Amino acid sequence: MTNSWPDLQNAQAFLIAGSNCAEAHPIAMRWIMKAKEKGAKIIVVDPRFTRTASKADLFAQIRPGTDIAYLGAIINYIIEKKLYDKDYVFNYTNALFKISKDYKFEAGLFSGYDSKTKKYSTDSLSYQLGPDNKPIKTESLEDPDSVFSKLKEHYSRYTFETAEKISGIPAAKIKEIADVFCSAKPASILYALGMTQHTTGVQGIRCYAIIQLLLGNIGKAGGGINALRGEPNVQGSTDMANLVSNLPGYLPVPVNTDKDLRSYVVRNGSVQEKPIVAQLKAWFGEHATKENDYCFNYLPKTNPAVNATMVRVFELMYQGQFKLCINFGSNSLVSIPNRQMVRMGLAKLDMLVVSDVFEVETAQFWREPGVKPEEIKTEVIFLPAAFVYEKDGSMTNSGRWIQWKDAAVKPYAETKPDLDMLDAIFKRVRKLYAGSTDPKDAPILNARWDYGEHPSPLKVLQELNGYDETTGKLLPTLADYLKAPVGTVSTGCWIYAGCTGANGNLTARRNNADPSGLGLYKEWSFAWPANIRILYNRASCDINGQPVDPNRKLIWWDPVKQIWDGNDGADVPDKTKGPDTQDGRIAFRMNPEGLGRLFAAKYTSGLPTTPPADGLPPIGIRPAGLLVDGPMPEFYEPIESPTSNLLHPQVSQSPVATVLSAIPEIQKHGKAENFPYVLTTYAVVEHFCAGGITRNIPWLNELMPEPFAEISKNLANKIGVKDGDKVEVFSARGKVVVRSLVTDRIQTLKINGKDTETIGMPWSWGFAGLSSGASTNDLTIAALDPGAGTPEYKCCLVNIRRA
């Protein structure tokens, strides 16, 4: 979230698209309903009429995977009708920067596409640079080279009528969505996995960024782009680097070409030097010195060509790349698409260790009906885990609030908190290496690992917060970390700096005073970074530093005190630098331009104009985050689609999508002739994710006892089933039998002139547990977003018949 849960009450309109928050994040509705009571309009776009939709003022049923088509039409409408916030676009976005003359978009492809490697070279997707290596800025949005002109030209193809043919949402309704959303200030966008689980997932979110930047909704109370993260500390685990390309605090993971710290900094900018060194100091303490490159060579390096994201891991496992898999709190056998791959992969391991609260499907994969245990050599060890309420520690919510909690009860029987298990494993492993002089064992022997004999979660949080390594004292604030010289401080996760320092454990604060009335709750827990509740809040002020919304004042420049003051902490590079300085005008300090990026151009700030005297590669300050699939979102059909791309049939699907294909006997693709219906998968409020916990709670099983397939009345008539009849749903990859749920909540859509049916299925069931049932991921496809590696759970092709 750029904002926070309680901030939702400040919105005047919501676009909830790619999120079914009433079911997946029920507590969101507390704040949304508060806003609605104050007159906010709720727009819900979803392939089904969901429980969230039941509370909407405006609902549109969309064909799964076509969001970019209607969002592109809204972008086009905002530009054509001049609905954008001109001051905001001028001051806080890169709209006026000139794009390289080599940039092109033709017939579904951006310039720089290599059809052999199926990758883009980003050289032409860049700015025109001046002699100072800075982007050239024009005075007018109309300049044909400007970002704004490129945006305008790109989306001119996206009319409401075209979007209707692609998405199935009537043109008039798309216009109504645009009118309601664009006329409300501030307006908030909520999304979750409905938007990310596509081969174009990242680009879908980019549409949101573009819309909110054009409308001036980022950095404002009641605005923003709000990613609703999962219940089990998903935000916290992402902060701690559960993504393949990150170290904690979103530092870039070292790759196999980073031969030393300097080459890491050349690739990632000088801005990453302090955090990576602070990270190494946190992990290796006094062993990390300037002389030994702060132990940079201890860090494992990844091979970007492999890009082993979660789903790919199981493919590699099948190919024999792993001997051991330690699986904590994930029920992969139920949750991974085309899950046969998981079953086959796990059988190739020497050993599988599963830690969970219940014996989930993954922990007993050899027991699945149809599997022959005598043919599986994998040794399986189960570690019973303590439940969330049985352990101390912090959890980080979607609003970036790090919230400390104490255990409510002692762990049941012999179960243990994850930390205790990992601590015990590491200590025993280290003992096995004692006395080794082999350089490869040095990271194990030299790790700081000082959480106590009985590991203390508070000590872990303190490590994340960081220390002044010269005094051994906890860092009081993020500012103390930022101003310290490189190598003198440690932080296990630099964005957490200040959460528990000299000022006490701020994450344990429970003061719910809200003097501004804006739901900031600044003394309730601690929000990263630096307790800022609403990110980019500099953009809530005009260029002179005064709030543009008198009813929702977040921060302001106080010319008397010469400081950024306010109800929220100011998200500015330096609180003492006013709007008359360059730093005081920057709303997006994490981007190299300091601006919101309508066009995601290749650019590194601070690159010297003359090569360094030592002959080594030059070091810039901050490189831009780049997308591997183009600088602006373009609509591509899902990998399995019932139709071809109306905009460019010759490049129907994303030309850079990752489609796993190493196991052709199970990684099959279906065609619309045989599999005419679109399957979309999701969770229901009664069960969580793969159901490892919830399907073992009788009270929840009572509320949602079985999996089902939701189908329209038209489709039910066509295949001759009544509500409640069993149906067999089958794709090119597998088949399942479930109960049918015949409903008006899914309607037949008209796509490019043809009737198109959507089938909806929850995916939370498996063969084990108190409530067992067919796993929907027998049907889904292992096609991934090329940047994030997120699988396309939300659309694949299936057929259905009466069982």
Place this chain on the structure above:
Amino acid sequence: MTTRKMVLIDTSKCTGCKACSVACKEWNQLPAEKTQLVMSYQSQKDFTPKTWTYVTFTEKYENNKMNWLMRKAQCFHCADPACVKACSSNAISKTESGYSVIDQNKCIGCGYCEANCPFGVPKVDQVKKKSFKCEGCIDRVENNLKPACVKTCQPGALEFGEREALLTKAKKRLAEVQKTHPKAMLYGLNEMGGTTYIYLLLDRPEVYGLPANPQIPASLFLWKDVIRPVGSVAFGGAAAAVVVGVLANVMRGAYRSKEEGETGHRKGGES
């Protein structure tokens, strides 16, 4: 003096998460029961001795517009409750705060409450020979805690408070909701003498499977107000005749509102 309490169930805010049902079972230590989907996302079909509150789901599609109506069902705690009147062993009583509660020590499981309640709320456990229903979390309320269902409700669909203040609020909210849902109404305002649990419904009560005009069965007046006082002196033939009559009607299921019997919940979605 104890004041009259009220719970407002604002169905315009209910998201059908069913957390109220779990909170009820947890607080009252009621076990889960084996269920299957009844219709739409509803899994609990009716009240049982172990299910005192559940959520009904009604799908209504008209003029190309979908309405998905959710309603938390539980005892209404009527001001003039049929169950209290019908109870043969004086086990059910009204509290000053507005709750109808069953004294399990006195209950003999005769089933008159079940047969006479116009909403079909109390259910007799045939093994324990006792009648069970929502007690309004009277143990919590009397200790200044909100009922468990209200406490857990995230979208703010359930609100607990003093009757007069909450009624004023409910009427104000109704006026707001009627702007978008012209058929919206407060149900329980006058029904059964004014109930403790009052609904803000988005549509007519029949659509939700509720009787449009719930009544205390006429024979019950005869039984409780005329014959039983006499019968308690001398249990004569007339009283016995009424008892037989009541039982006969139970067999036919005639005491449920005619309207509800015909449309029922399943048909609600099509009406």
